[in-house]
Amino acid sequence: MNLREFITQTQDRGWLITIEDESDPELEMARILSKYDGKPVLFTRVKGYPYPVVAGVCSDRAYFALALNVPPERLLFALTEALAHPLSPPLVESAPCQEVIESTVDLTTLPILHHLPGDAGPYITAGVLVTKDPDHGRNIAFHRLLRLDERHFAARLVEGRGTHTAWSKTPGDLEVAICLGAPIQVLIAAATSPPQGVDELSIAHALAPTPLVKCRTKDLEVPAECEFILEGRLTHQLAAEGPFIDLTETWDIVRQQPVIEIDCITHRRQPIYQALLPGKLEHKLLMGLPREPTIYAAVNQVCDCRNVCLTAGGMYWLHAVVQIAKRHPDDGRRAIEAAFRGHTSLKHVVVVDEDVDLFNPAEVEWAIATRFQADRDLVLLENQPSSSLDPSATHVPGQKARTSKLGLDATIPWIAPDGHLRSEEERAAFRRIAYES
Numbered sequence: 001m002n003l004r005e006f007i008t009q010t011q012d013r014g015w016l017i018t019i020e021d022e023s024d025p026e027l028e029m030a031r032i033l034s035k036y037d038g039k040p041v042l043f044t045r046v047k048g049y050p051y052p053v054v055a056g057v058c059s060d061r062a063y064f065a066l067a068l069n070v071p072p073e074r075l076l077f078a079l080t081e082a083l084a085h086p087l088s089p090p091l092v093e094s095a096p097c098q099e100v101i102e103s104t105v106d107l108t109t110l111p112i113l114h115h116l117p118g119d120a121g122p123y124i125t126a127g128v129l130v131t132k133d134p135d136h137g138r139n140i141a142f143h144r145l146l147r148l149d150e151r152h153f154a155a156r157l158v159e160g161r162g163t164h165t166a167w168s169k170t171p172g173d174l175e176v177a178i179c180l181g182a183p184i185q186v187l188i189a190a191a192t193s194p195p196q197g198v199d200e201l202s203i204a205h206a207l208a209p210t211p212l213v214k215c216r217t218k219d220l221e222v223p224a225e226c227e228f229i230l231e232g233r234l235t236h237q238l239a240a241e242g243p244f245i246d247l248t249e250t251w252d253i254v255r256q257q258p259v260i261e262i263d264c265i266t267h268r269r270q271p272i273y274q275a276l277l278p279g280k281l282e283h284k285l286l287m288g289l290p291r292e293p294t295i296y297a298a299v300n301q302v303c304d305c306r307n308v309c310l311t312a313g314g315m316y317w318l319h320a321v322v323q324i325a326k327r328h329p330d331d332g333r334r335a336i337e338a339a340f341r342g343h344t345s346l347k348h349v350v351v352v353d354e355d356v357d358l359f360n361p362a363e364v365e366w367a368i369a370t371r372f373q374a375d376r377d378l379v380l381l382e383n384q385p386s387s388s389l390d391p392s393a394t395h396v397p398g399q400k401a402r403t404s405k406l407g408l409d410a411t412i413p414w415i416a417p418d419g420h421l422r423s424e425e426e427r428a429a430f431r432r433i434a435y436e437s
């Protein structure tokens, strides 16, 4: 679903917050957005710019579900299917994203938000970069972009990931296209890390139709239904990037990062600029959602996994709930160990049975309260590789951070305290009694 359809659909459902008062991209919009975290917000009058601004597009599972036309609890399966069976997208001759070709490049004409007084400057945060790796082909990924002047950005490229790898092995400039206001399926696909050589735009097309068009000045293809495309080159010139708010809602440091030079801007007629509030729900959810299928796949190797949910309190990154159909007394413990393999940044995991709604934190807590015994059902792993994002982990410069990991098996205990295997009837006594409706 493209951004315009998304805006119309959320408006029809009464989900969209529309701000008609003039709003300023310089610090004011981010303040308003943080108040409405979790909701899509449309600013119709933007101080100093002719374009409306939309944000919060990815800030709830319900919005992804709407865009992909699946129930929220089935998102994991839609994504799993797309990752397993990517579909090559068609190439079209003319595209909405090229309705207007700007004769001169001037990045100050875009309503790029300055989010916090401590930031290095205005940042594009919902930009999806398309590049081509000389060996592995097309790659798409999110990269925050600090606007330096009318033609340049400093791009944050995390070392070892797709864009950084392609840039490192290219002696000259690496062609890049920055997609702004991309269809929702492209935003999800950009956050996945499939094996090298798997095209993320084919994952997007497997999720929902995503026709591509050739760039005007670069040998790259981009989703035809984006709002803006900035065509340029990732150079080997470096510039200071940061400080900027990170996923953890703490400051990320200043680093020397590659400069992007923009050569051409194309856009729709009356385009809509997309913002994304860094550190808040949509940043976290976009990061986490693509990890749910990897946890699911790992747990399915050892038992019957029914669903996986990374939770908001764990930044959709460090905490998960895994639901299994238990068939063996040890399945809960096996699921815990497998979940850690499926997402190496995972720190705490709770495993529940099929009768527990894993999306409801109170139900998960109820399962812990009524089915879990710490001396029997706790898995504690010490000194494990950790997410770099956990401030409480042990961080040594140049080394992978280390952490302890904890798993709670909150499934119905099949072994009774006296050691006997509980019968089905005995296990049924752990289930919640429902009132008649």
Ligand SMILES: Cc1cc2nc3c(=O)[nH]c(=O)nc-3n(C[C@H](O)[C@H](O)[C@H](O)COP(=O)(O)O)c2cc1C
Pocket (backbone or CB within 6 Å): 125, 139, 140, 141, 142, 143, 144, 156, 157, 158, 159, 161, 162, 163, 190, 191, 192, 193, 194, 276, 282, 283, 286, 287
């Ligand atoms: C909202 C959002 C912002 C992100 N910002 C950056 C960033 O600034 N730099 C970066 O290297 N990765 C960033 N990422 C992570 C990459 O998009 C992500 O790791 C992607 O999966 C990399 O895929 P690749 O390994 O195929 O390149 C961001 C992810 C999201 C969801």
